Amino acid sequence: MQWLYLHFPSLQLDSLLHQQACDQACVLIDKNHVVQANAEARQLGIKIGTGLAQAALLCAQLKVIVYDAKQEQRLLSQLAQRLYQTSATLYLDAPQGLLLKTSDMLRLYAGLASFWLQLQQPIIERGLHYHYASAHSPLAAQILAKSGNDRLLNTQDEATLLLAHLPIQYADLEPKLTLQLERLGLNTLGQAQALPRSALGQRLGKTLVTYLQSLDNTSAPSRPSYQPPERFRQRLELLYEIEYSTALRFPLKRLLDDLEAFLTPRQLQAAGLSLGLDYREKPAEKVHIGCSDGEYRAESWLNLAMLRIEQLQLQAPIVAISLNTKGQTPWAPLSAQLFDTQGGKLTPGQLISRLQNKLGEHAVQQVYLRDDHRPERSFYQAQPKANYQEQGAIKALRPSLLLTLPEPLHHKPNHQWCILSGPERIQSGWWDNVSICRDYFIARNPMGQVCWLFRTPREEWFLHGYFS
Amino acid sequence: MALQLTLLLMFFDQLFLKVDHLSTQETRLPPLSKTLGRVCLDLNHKKRQTTVYIYSIYGFLMALLQLHQLEKERLVWRARQVTGPDHRRQSSFYPALDKHLQGGWPQAGLVELACGPAGIGELRLLLPLLTQTQSRLQVWINPPAQLNGQALAQHGINLSQTLLVRCQNPQQALWSAEQSLHSGCCSHLILWAPNLTAPQAKRLQVAAKNNQALMFWLHPQAEPSTSALPISARLSLVPQTTGLSLTIHKYQGQWPQHPCQVSMHELWPSLATPTPAATSTSNIVQLPTPVR
Numbered sequence: 001m002q003w004l005y006l007h008f009p010s011l012q013l014d015s016l017l018h019q020q021a022c023d024q025a026c027v028l029i030d031k032n033h034v035v036q037a038n039a040e041a042r043q044l045g046i047k048i049g050t051g052l053a054q055a056a057l058l059c060a061q062l063k064v065i066v067y068d069a070k071q072e073q074r075l076l077s078q079l080a081q082r083l084y085q086t087s088a089t090l091y092l093d094a095p096q097g098l099l100l101k102t103s104d105m106l107r108l109y110a111g112l113a114s115f116w117l118q119l120q121q122p123i124i125e126r127g128l129h130y131h132y133a134s135a136h137s138p139l140a141a142q143i144l145a146k147s148g149n150d151r152l153l154n155t156q157d158e159a160t161l162l163l164a165h166l167p168i169q170y171a172d173l174e175p176k177l178t179l180q181l182e183r184l185g186l187n188t189l190g191q192a193q194a195l196p197r198s199a200l201g202q203r204l205g206k207t208l209v210t211y212l213q214s215l216d217n218t219s220a221p222s223r224p225s226y227q228p229p230e231r232f233r234q235r236l237e238l239l240y241e242i243e244y245s246t247a248l249r250f251p252l253k254r255l256l257d258d259l260e261a262f263l264t265p266r267q268l269q270a271a272g273l274s275l276g277l278d279y280r281e282k283p284a285e286k287v288h289i290g291c292s293d294g295e296y297r298a299e300s301w302l303n304l305a306m307l308r309i310e311q312l313q314l315q316a317p318i319v320a321i322s323l324n325t326k327g328q329t330p331w332a333p334l335s336a337q338l339f340d341t342q343g344g345k346l347t348p349g350q351l352i353s354r355l356q357n358k359l360g361e362h363a364v365q366q367v368y369l370r371d372d373h374r375p376e377r378s379f380y381q382a383q384p385k386a387n388y389q390e391q392g393a394i395k396a397l398r399p400s401l402l403l404t405l406p407e408p409l410h411h412k413p414n415h416q417w418c419i420l421s422g423p424e425r426i427q428s429g430w431w432d433n434v435s436i437c438r439d440y441f442i443a444r445n446p447m448g449q450v451c452w453l454f455r456t457p458r459e460e461w462f463l464h465g466y467f468s
Numbered sequence: 469m470a471l472q473l474t475l476l477l478m479f480f481d482q483l484f485l486k487v488d489h490l491s492t493q494e495t496r497l498p499p500l501s502k503t504l505g506r507v508c509l510d511l512n513h514k515k516r517q518t519t520v521y522i523y524s525i526y527g528f529l530m531a532l533l534q535l536h537q538l539e540k541e542r543l544v545w546r547a548r549q550v551t552g553p554d555h556r557r558q559s560s561f562y563p564a565l566d567k568h569l570q571g572g573w574p575q576a577g578l579v580e581l582a583c584g585p586a587g588i589g590e591l592r593l594l595l596p597l598l599t600q601t602q603s604r605l606q607v608w609i610n611p612p613a614q615l616n617g618q619a620l621a622q623h624g625i626n627l628s629q630t631l632l633v634r635c636q637n638p639q640q641a642l643w644s645a646e647q648s649l650h651s652g653c654c655s656h657l658i659l660w661a662p663n664l665t666a667p668q669a670k671r672l673q674v675a676a677k678n679n680q681a682l683m684f685w686l687h688p689q690a691e692p693s694t695s696a697l698p699i700s701a702r703l704s705l706v707p708q709t710t711g712l713s714l715t716i717h718k719y720q721g722q723w724p725q726h727p728c729q730v731s732m733h734e735l736w737p738s739l740a741t742p743t744p745a746a747t748s749t750s751n752i753v754q755l756p757t758p759v760r
Contacts, residue, residue: 368617401613402613418709447584447588467589
């Protein structure tokens, strides 16, 4: 059997309810009609196609969610992304179906049964309801799956036999055509297949003939097969609104697990994540979570993300979160010393990322030197870079602590000050309009501090630093 | 006390089997303080049951063993045995201070330096140490002014291994310090913070000890904190024309001593005047005949 079709009748609802504990009757509505309902709702008598008013009458505490075709499409491609690890050829059949070519994979998995076991696992993990069927042609598999066949057939004959007995309502034809066939007394698909095609075509139109032909057409659909995306991008709708930032942990964990599952087989790591928070009534916010060394494990990312999230002030309740990667690079394992007894738990890069996520990016700095004689400009503090450029230092003695702004001294240093060295004239910077002309002295004040003072040409005295 | 216990042991020698039984049952040794406490208690109340004595004898023997182990690790020391430098210390590269501290700074732990106003030479005290050991990161948290890269580079500090952290509030500074120590990639950490409570100091001390890091806590008070903090050392610095005068209030493994004069003239000739001791008669050998 070449083709396997998977049908997810309540994809959006199942994904919403999964891992978000809910024992309430829930329905998805589209144009005032129920399109998906959970088990609790079905128990109360709510069926697919029931009007909203009737459903509300059946259950007063009904949770009503609006059906979103786009979201369902997104969920389907997320699922395809996961199943792509098991099956090489996949076709999306929006909004709720996936078509898999099994013939390529049977040699790898040694039989349809074990292949199916592998496929089932991620679907069950996601808590999805599903129907499936295998058949010789894509259309046959689709019809059998949608009719709830749920069997793996071994031969084409079994499939044709099942199809022949399939009631015409399940044949997935246009309602008008179905009605016409029923009026002709053709109640099963087999009866229609038995009639001469040309006569059928003349009476009921070309659509039916093409349909019957494609039932036996074993070739692949003409549309392109599924190609997994290059970058990770995922969105999670929340069943309940989140009002406290720490409650984001659990939904975020789900997204990060998916991220790990995305990155690991590709041998990639992400240097940063962009977490999108969709507020109920405010514009969405983007939060950047950085990791300078690059990381792919969900647990490490979660720790970093929580440091960042704890700082957040939510502007409004969150209804959905999304996650994108920023900068995917090939995974490079960090080498560690085998005999280093002091081997740390973190690398410097990881420590820096952790501090940056908690304190903000500008709180963690390194000191860089610059070729300039003006003390304020001879060095600068900036964020740590991956490769540090060494530069030679000035030979003259400089204070280890430098005040950001020189402090004016109200009194000229008197006899209680002890001048240790000086003056050292620094006159520079005429080319960029920040020219200085200062005579620097090193002096010890009565408190014992060794200060770096300067005198301007106008005989004003300033304190500029300490030889700490 | 030991004699009394030995006598007791002889008296109850028919019960040795029971002692053996106890020792096989005990999988984890009771904490030292607890067993010692039990021994003392039982000595005071001699009329207790024999089994209690047995337990206390066993406990005392175990405690002796533990004591020996702790002594080997230099966690417990005898006052009469404090002699000679300890090789498990890192040199401060000031010979006078090394001699005074019997080998230098502790290998790991938290050291409190009460320096008073900034700029009296507190970093000059640490710079020689920092330049020598740069295999791991050196983290500076909340310095009172900008760290001048030129000055640090002049003294041979590897700026690529230097990390500067600026925190908005003291809580964040302590968090950063603890995280840096726990990361295991930080060898020295210098924190400027006004005060630490005993639990905070303990956490930092444990983090530093477990990760082989030495942390200096600098604060602007002239006197060290009065409360007995569970840290490795507490020193206060007083500026001198020759350098610094260090008062050691607490130093794990040795007695408090008279203040120590650290001369900075050799390393910073223009910032400190030479020690008068160097020119005084004590170091000068009088030759019998004048040499020209």
